[in-house]
Amino acid sequence: xxxxxxxxxxxxxxxxxxxxxxxxxxxxxxxxxxxxxxxxxxxxxxxxxxxxxxxxxxxxxxxxxxxxxxxxx
Numbered sequence: 001x002x003x004x005x006x007x008x009x010x011x012x013x014x015x016x017x018x019x020x021x022x023x024x025x026x027x028x029x030x031x032x033x034x035x036x037x038x039x040x041x042x043x044x045x046x047x048x049x050x051x052x053x054x055x056x057x058x059x060x061x062x063x064x065x066x067x068x069x070x071x072x073x
Contacts, residue, residue, distance in 0.1 A: 021070050028063045035060075 031049050035056060039045065050056060 017070075021067070024063075024070075025067060028060070028067065031063075032060070 030043050033039075034043050034046050034049060046056075050059065054062070
């Protein structure tokens, strides 16, 4: 019985983590679209995406690495 409960909890957590990964991927795609010049009205301009701590190419690379590592886990 406890094993089934553990599997149920693990399944719910996995779904939640997949949902968060999906939201993060949407954010990265939106950021790429704005950086490439396609700026729909519902996305903020590029200066509002960045804190200025990292140049955008390094930020994008780190976000892609996060997505890859997260996906493998």
